[in-house]
Amino acid sequence: MADVVQASKVPQTKYLKDYRKPDFTIDTVDLIFDLRDEVTHVTSRLVVRRQGKAMAPLVLDGSHLTLVSIALDGENLTEDRYRVDEDHLTISDVPDEFELTIQNDIDPANNTALEGLYISKGMYCTQCEAEGFRRITYFLDRPDVMATYRVRIEADQKRYPVLLSNGNEIERGKLGGGRHFAVWEDPFPKPSYLFALVAGDLVHLEDHYRTVSGKDVTLRLFVAPQDLDKCRHAMDSLKRAMKWDEEVYGLEYDLNVFNIVAVSHFNMGAMENKSLNIFNTKCVLANPETATDSDFAAVESVVAHEYFHNWTGNRVTCRDWFQLSLKEGLTVFRDQEFSADMGSRAVKRIEDVRMLRQHQFAEDAGPMAHPVRPDNYMEINNFYTVTVYEKGAEVIRMYHTLLGPENYRKGIDLYFERHDGEAVTCDDFLAAMQDASGRDLGQFSLWYSQAGTPEVTVTSRYDAEAKTFELTLSQFIPDTPGQTGKKPMHIPVAVGLVGPDGTDLPLRLEGENAPVAGTGTRVLELKEASQTFRFVDVPERPVPSVLRGFSAPVRLKTDLSEEEYLFLLAHDNDPFNRWEAAQTVASNQILKLAEDLREKRSLTLERKIVNAFGKVLDNDALDNSFKAEIMTLPSEGMLSQLRTPVDVDGLHVAREFMRGQLAHALEDELMTLYRRGEDHGPYEFSPEAVGRRRLKNTALGYLMELGEDEVAKMAVKQFMNADNMTDEIAALSMLTNSDCAAREGALQHFYDKWKHEPLVLDKWFAVQAACRRRDTLDVVRKLTKHPDFDLKTPNRVRALVSAFCAQNPVNFHDRSGRGYEFLADILEQLDPINPQISAGLVRPLTRWKVYDAERQDLMRQTLERILSFKDLSPDVYEIVSKSLR
Numbered sequence: 001m002a003d004v005v006q007a008s009k010v011p012q013t014k015y016l017k018d019y020r021k022p023d024f025t026i027d028t029v030d031l032i033f034d035l036r037d038e039v040t041h042v043t044s045r046l047v048v049r050r051q052g053k054a055m056a057p058l059v060l061d062g063s064h065l066t067l068v069s070i071a072l073d074g075e076n077l078t079e080d081r082y083r084v085d086e087d088h089l090t091i092s093d094v095p096d097e098f099e100l101t102i103q104n105d106i107d108p109a110n111n112t113a114l115e116g117l118y119i120s121k122g123m124y125c126t127q128c129e130a131e132g133f134r135r136i137t138y139f140l141d142r143p144d145v146m147a148t149y150r151v152r153i154e155a156d157q158k159r160y161p162v163l164l165s166n167g168n169e170i171e172r173g174k175l176g177g178g179r180h181f182a183v184w185e186d187p188f189p190k191p192s193y194l195f196a197l198v199a200g201d202l203v204h205l206e207d208h209y210r211t212v213s214g215k216d217v218t219l220r221l222f223v224a225p226q227d228l229d230k231c232r233h234a235m236d237s238l239k240r241a242m243k244w245d246e247e248v249y250g251l252e253y254d255l256n257v258f259n260i261v262a263v264s265h266f267n268m269g270a271m272e273n274k275s276l277n278i279f280n281t282k283c284v285l286a287n288p289e290t291a292t293d294s295d296f297a298a299v300e301s302v303v304a305h306e307y308f309h310n311w312t313g314n315r316v317t318c319r320d321w322f323q324l325s326l327k328e329g330l331t332v333f334r335d336q337e338f339s340a341d342m343g344s345r346a347v348k349r350i351e352d353v354r355m356l357r358q359h360q361f362a363e364d365a366g367p368m369a370h371p372v373r374p375d376n377y378m379e380i381n382n383f384y385t386v387t388v389y390e391k392g393a394e395v396i397r398m399y400h401t402l403l404g405p406e407n408y409r410k411g412i413d414l415y416f417e418r419h420d421g422e423a424v425t426c427d428d429f430l431a432a433m434q435d436a437s438g439r440d441l442g443q444f445s446l447w448y449s450q451a452g453t454p455e456v457t458v459t460s461r462y463d464a465e466a467k468t469f470e471l472t473l474s475q476f477i478p479d480t481p482g483q484t485g486k487k488p489m490h491i492p493v494a495v496g497l498v499g500p501d502g503t504d505l506p507l508r509l510e511g512e513n514a515p516v517a518g519t520g521t522r523v524l525e526l527k528e529a530s531q532t533f534r535f536v537d538v539p540e541r542p543v544p545s546v547l548r549g550f551s552a553p554v555r556l557k558t559d560l561s562e563e564e565y566l567f568l569l570a571h572d573n574d575p576f577n578r579w580e581a582a583q584t585v586a587s588n589q590i591l592k593l594a595e596d597l598r599e600k601r602s603l604t605l606e607r608k609i610v611n612a613f614g615k616v617l618d619n620d621a622l623d624n625s626f627k628a629e630i631m632t633l634p635s636e637g638m639l640s641q642l643r644t645p646v647d648v649d650g651l652h653v654a655r656e657f658m659r660g661q662l663a664h665a666l667e668d669e670l671m672t673l674y675r676r677g678e679d680h681g682p683y684e685f686s687p688e689a690v691g692r693r694r695l696k697n698t699a700l701g702y703l704m705e706l707g708e709d710e711v712a713k714m715a716v717k718q719f720m721n722a723d724n725m726t727d728e729i730a731a732l733s734m735l736t737n738s739d740c741a742a743r744e745g746a747l748q749h750f751y752d753k754w755k756h757e758p759l760v761l762d763k764w765f766a767v768q769a770a771c772r773r774r775d776t777l778d779v780v781r782k783l784t785k786h787p788d789f790d791l792k793t794p795n796r797v798r799a800l801v802s803a804f805c806a807q808n809p810v811n812f813h814d815r816s817g818r819g820y821e822f823l824a825d826i827l828e829q830l831d832p833i834n835p836q837i838s839a840g841l842v843r844p845l846t847r848w849k850v851y852d853a854e855r856q857d858l859m860r861q862t863l864e865r866i867l868s869f870k871d872l873s874p875d876v877y878e879i880v881s882k883s884l885r
């Protein structure tokens, strides 16, 4: 019972089709936490009510718990009245309504999995999503059981002056022996995964927000004392998010307090516990000296994301974990739009699509492919995926695109009108959208059930005599594990026709009387396997700009020539497709260069391509961030998806070659851009300032390709003089990637300067792990022995191990197989400590099928080795075993 070491057993698969409403529900929960060094005593008083089968026993979830006592309606239950095993507490003879009081002990100090109640740097905190509450006490630990909670926390007053839980603090006082207590009450019924508790020695930043209806909300951000100087940005972001949600969604905050706590040991980014969000320090702490512009942007979006969950997730929650995207896809779409409104919409879209394609498209093409609403899983923690989150957000975006903003908002309003306070499904969301708009979304629902990235092929035909332009769109959905022979989907394809002068032509489809007014973009709805759309009154042959704004998460194949892409790069008024044109041209170039390498032909970069990039840099109408996006060539991870077997080394060399050629050809322009970006006032996180730094650092990165001492000196100077982390780490990363003499000194300098700031030290580990030099694996292995490396700190593990295995393909996939071996060595130690993080790290190995025969063998052998580890966690077992079949 007590911390039973789980005998290795094959985890069970759970199926969506088996969903049943629970036989019992719990209306109120009364918890007492007696926090002690050796042990935490938990007392739980539950009001339980039967809502199903008359004779059904009560089966509560519970794991890693030590049961002390059970009383039913005040009467102690003897051992013959219940059964306890590793995962459950079963009581057979129970009335239809009763009060159950359970006492159990837990051991937060030894909880390295970081699920349930654990200790992070001397403070108690919780993580209950998805199934962590069962590690705190016995419960119906499923999201369709919603209760109101009252929580009493008792702890040593000196060491844990701050005691927090959900809702409002209703009582606080002193106890004997230097202890104190606080009582919190949350008036909103909630599922157990939203429960939270924090106890620690924390300081806080306080602010206030007045809601539209005039309610005053006290906002507090709790952190360790040394981090108080990194709170302002998150607090400001929170206030902006609260305002945005009122303005754009009509959603107001519903309590008088909103607390955020920063913890250094955390498996994910952050958690939306009702009125007590808990954040990974990485996603909330930021000041100019320690955080980069990307960190600032990430903090803003994660703070908003968790805040937005208060409505999309908490007030209306998920019926079961198969519906995870109901809250996550919707909330990601909301945070994406929020960030777009706060900064540059075009650049935000490009970043989101870059991320979707690199990670989600890869997942969708591999052994772990699953629908946005999975229909089975072994370990739910493995399904907090880019598919559920990012593809899920694309699904919500498509409702928005198909219905238009007004009908989308009507759908949202109806969703809350119908389901506030309920635990519902993705079908309920779709029904609200359908009923509010009057649109038939039957076929659209396939986006929830069919996995795999649809391929859309476009061909076009211009009839000069009839002045018609035809676009034929065809779709094909690839097979994925367990799913074959899929149906055509309902795909919004936004198109424009760019005329010879570079402006959009008016769009009039055959059968329409006049062009539809407004912009030159129209959304075509592809529903059949193949459909032809005929535009009339087209005076000259246009260049079609298809899938503008990336209107659907599909792979697009066109019959456009390189000249036409270069034309779109120069003229398309849709910024996304303009960027897309550059990416397409660059991808094709790199693939061609890699082929030239294989065929032992000499490499050259075509002049017209250099010129096209040069024109972008010269164009004063384009903003700096956008220019930097265009200059950022597709990553090796992206390029790896285009051809099998992946030419690991060829793609790397070809991409570097292209960067080098651009640097040589555009040296003067790049140097001018760098100089222009250099002098500036104090740090500011504004789109303009971010863009300036970004383009400046992109330019310096290219210039470093020249291998000139002069440039290395510029990088060293920037590194030494930087007053902000963006410029400092950009320069360090360039120096780390180079062979210049200043390299070692710079790394040492950075370490000495920042060794007391864990989040900055993570960057020190990460730049070394992501380094393209061929000695990187040896460096990384050595860094695992560094006194600051720690397997119990997820951020540190990700900084070193993920940066190497997931962001450094040429080194991780070294043909010797040593990279794979390294990952397995890490997992052997890490899996018993933290299964959730281990399962995240193992993913790069699972895509073995796209590599050459030798690498396939090495990767498979490594997966087999991992599978043979003693007491392998269900988390890692699920991913490894599925990837081997």
Ligand code: TRP
Pocket: 127, 129, 130, 267, 268, 269, 270, 271, 272, 305, 306, 328, 381, 384
């Ligand atoms: N719901 C969290 C979010 O906002 C995700 C999350 C945070 C999570 N911590 C977790 C999920 C731990 C599983 C386990 O996206």
Ligand code: ZN
Pocket: 305, 309, 327, 328, 331
């Ligand atoms: Zn979320």
